Amino acid sequence: MDIMDIAVAGVIFIGAVYILYRSIWKKKGHCSGCNGCCSKTKDKFLL
Amino acid sequence: MKTITVAIAGNPNSGKSTLINAIAGTNLQVGNWPGVTVEKKTATLKIDDLIINLVDLPGTYSLSPYTQEEVIARDFLVREKPDLIIDVVDSTNLERNLYLTVQLLELGIPIILALNIYDEAKKKGYEFDIEKLQELLGIRVIPTVATKKEGIKEILNAIKDFAYGFYNITPKKINYGEDIESSIKAIEENLKVTNPLLLSKYPSRWLALKLIEGDELVMKEVDLIGDETFLQEAKSHLFKSHDEDIESMLADIRYGIANGVTRDVLKKKDGKRVDFTEKIDRIVLNRYLGIPIFLFAMWFVFKFAFDFSAPFSDWIDTTISGPVTKWTFHALTVVGSPQWVISLLTEGVIAGVGAVLVFIPVIAVMMFIITLLEGSGYMARVAFVMDRLMHSIGLHGKSFIPMLLGFGCNVPSIYATRVLETERDRKLTALLVPLMSCGARLPVYVIFIGAFFSDHAPTVLWSLYVLGIFMAIALGFILKKTLYKGFAPVFIMELPPYRVPVFRDLMIHTWQKLKHFVIKAGTYIFAVSVIMWFLLNTPYGVEKENSALGRIGKTISPVFEPLGFGTWEASSSLVAGLIAKEVVVSTMAQIYVKEEVEEEKEGVDKEKGFIDDLKDAFLSFGFAIRDAIENLISGFGIKSLSANEEEEQRPLKSKLQGIFTPLTAYAFLAFVLLYWPCVVVGIAMKQEFGSWKLYGQALVIHSLLAWFVAFAIYQGGRILGF
Known part of the structure; x- marks a missing residue:
């Protein structure tokens, strides 16, 4: 592995750590049923 | 563009979430048991130039401040002052539901009453005088069957008519009798002079009633301590006249009104017809048969899940470890990727994520059956049946509802503890929830059971789930005597009628549960696989045993020596499982993947081309469907996992x-079942209880419990000669 490889590997590693942090901490493990707000807008024209 | 806010209120299990899903096309969680909605949820709907903000409130029996759901619902109605309330009423149980309606009338907000589950009431021979009900309460009444989307168009038209002023709804004031009415008036008059600001914030009649009742939350909120002269005068006058607790007196009047209205508007057919629900409940809720039936139902679920999913899991496994790995390697070699990139993708990402994806079919089938049982009403019976056992640990059957939810994922179960009344109950239940075997542990079970217990797969899996429940009860018993002393309140729970769940809802909610695992595989299982690959290859080029992960594993492996699995591979996989339980399998797959990939690399030149592999994948998927159906038909899964032995x-x-040996494998599975809850459960505990203390307790208690149970299984098994 040369310097370039080590740099790319470092970026990939930091990226993986960030995805892990984001998924676990910010997204609460992508838990279904834990998010209080399920906002959705839908157009209804036929009435 | 006009905007109105419509709150959907109603008793638990009256079909509020189903109604809002039918109106707005959302996918809010529904289940045939009380307490599915513990937070308010919103959906926005646009009809022509009218924007309707629908707010799904938690199900409550009243607006008193005793449970968190009641406080959430009440706070929203009082503070946010929605323009309109849709009160969803279970028409098979009108009188009880009208108690809440009477309290909603006190708020003075216009109400549309959705007489839901109308079809079942009709089947029971109930006849409603809808005109009279409208007239008596001063509200609009619309019969609905939310599951079949009947009455939805009428509700939407009614909202529209109300919004544009084509139809006025003026709720009637409930007359509480001369004494109370004069006290209400006196308080309102007094507040007008002393606290005019309060009356602009809260509905005046409602506020006066709450002050008479001595509602602590309202007193605190409006900054009164209860000894104000005008309040004391009103209260003592009432007490002198009636010699009764005012809160109970008001409750009696409300029940009386609900009863009177019901008698006026509802006619029931005579005769004591024993309905379908009662017939089933006589068996399912039987004192002696209830728990055995529940245990058998669980065994049946596992057998079905294994038999149906095994061929699909095999197909995914063969495809990922075969063509996907082979052609990824080939493609990367052709473009001249460095060796470490090839290794990262094939031995890290594909092996790690693939090892978890293999178990998606079994998780899907399990989630489908759990959703089916929830929707049918059986899960509510399980909570009822477990009440006696739960009492032995100082909790009641209601605590078993979050625990049952834990079979899907432990994280929402922690939030579901909100349905419990006391902080002690909530914390104790949250500590026991992680012992319920969540879907994330299935991949670990399935791989080990397939390797060591394929002839008795459903039974071994069943034994692990039962071990989890048993250990929860045992741990609860110990905690009740030590850290969480207290008595169990009496358990009163509504048992909903059995219903055949709507297939569309069933599929939507199965997908919602399954989606969680698929997203996990694509995000943090992926991220962990990358991190684990780095730990397994640092320093680059050394044997895995001497890598960073290998060294960590070797350092802690002596702890697991007395349990029969003191290897660095098992130890490091268990530590990685702190992130998520599936990671145990993905880490093991990475550790053991080396030779397999080497074989695939050699196979690239000799074996079939890409198109042939693609054809094979399609063909073998067809065979997987055939095998799954055969498994179900031929002797109900005689083939099962053992069918693959010759393959x-x-x-x-x-x-x-x-x-591993069968004994050490079972000890390992018991350890995975009971050991520390994953970090996401910890985050949920922190959010719900405000500190990391409870998660800290869970980490220590569960780890010790897991160690001692695995120790007893391994050492006990050795003594018995296994």
Whole structure:
């Protein structure tokens, strides 16, 4: 592995750590049923 | 563009979430048991130039401040002052539901009453005088069957008519009798002079009633301590006249009104017809048969899940470890990727994520059956049946509802503890929830059971789930005597009628549960696989045993020596499982994947081309469908996992067979079942209880419990000669 490889590997590693942090901490493990707000807008024209 | 806010209120299990899903096309969680909605949820709907903000409130029986759901619902109605309330009423149980309606009328907000589950009431022979009900309460009444989307168009038209002023709804004031009415008036008059600001914030009649009742939350909120002269005068006058607790007196009047209205508007057919629900409940809720039936139902679920999903899991495994790995390697080699990139993708990402994806079919089938049981009303019976056992640990059957939810994922179960009344109950239940075997543990069970117990797969899996429930009860018993002393309140729970769940809802909610695992595989299982690959290859080029992960594993492996699995591979996989339980399998797959990939690399030149592999994948998927159906039909799964014995073994399975014995494998599975809850459960505990203390307790208690149970299984098994 040369310097370039080590740099790319470092970026990939930091990226993986960030995805892990984001998924676990910010997204609460992508838990279904834990998010209080399920906002959705839908157009209804036929009435 | 006009905007109105419509709150959907109603008793638990009256079909509020189903109604809002039918109106707005959302996918809010529904289940045939009380307490599915513990937070308010919103959906926005646009009809022509009218924007309707629908707010789904938690199900409550009243607006008193005793449970968190009641406080959430009440706070929203009082503070946010929605323009309109849709009160969803279970028409098979009108009188009880009208108690809440009477309290909603006190708020003075216009109400549309959705007389839901109308079809079942009709089947029971109930006849409603809808005109009279409208007239008596001063509200609009619309019969609905939310599951069949009947009455939805009428509700939407009614909202529209109300919004544009084509139809006025003026709720009637409930007359509480001369004494109370004069006290209400006196308080309102007094507040007008002393606290005019309060009356602009709260509905005046409602506020006066709450002050008479001595509602602590309202007193605190409006900054009164209860000894104000005008309040004391009103209260003592009432007490002198009636010699009764005012809160109970008001409750009696409300019940009386609900009863009177019901008698006026509802006619029931005579005769004591024993309905379908009662017939089933006589068996399912039987004092002696209830728990055995529940245990058998669980066994049946596992057998079905294994038999149906095994061919699909095999197909995914063969495809990922075969063509996907082979052609990724080939493609990367052709473009001249460095060796470490090839290794990262094939031995890290594909092996790690693939090892978890293999178990998606079994998780899907399990989630489908759990959703089916929830929707049918059986899960509510399980809570009822478990009440006596739960009392032995100082909790009641209601605590079993979050625990049952834990079979899907432990994280929402922690939030579901909000349905419990006391902080002690909530904390104790949250500590026991992680002992319920969540879907994330299934991949670990399935791979080990397939390798060591394929002839008795459903029974071994069933034994692990039962072990989890048993250990929860045992741990609860110990905690009740030590850290969480207290008595169990009496358990009153509504048992909903059995219903055949709507297939569309069933599929939507199965997908919602399954989606969680698929997203996990694509995000943090992926991220962990990358991190684990780095730990397994640092320093680059050394044997895995001497890598960073290998060294960590070797350092802690002596702890697991007395449990029969003191290898660095098992130890490091268990530590990685702190992130998520599936990671135990993905880490093991990475550790043991080396030889397999080497074989695939050699195979690139000799074996079939890409198109042939693609054809094979399609063909073998067809065979998987055929095998799954055959498994179900031919002797109900005689083939099951053992059917694959003559076929090619999964590489990870055969590796495990060389390292573990059936005894150490079972001890390992028991350890995975009971050991520390994953970090996401910890975050949920922190959010719900405000500190990391409870998660800290869970980490220590569960780890010790897991160690001692695995120790007892391994050492006990050795003494018995296994």
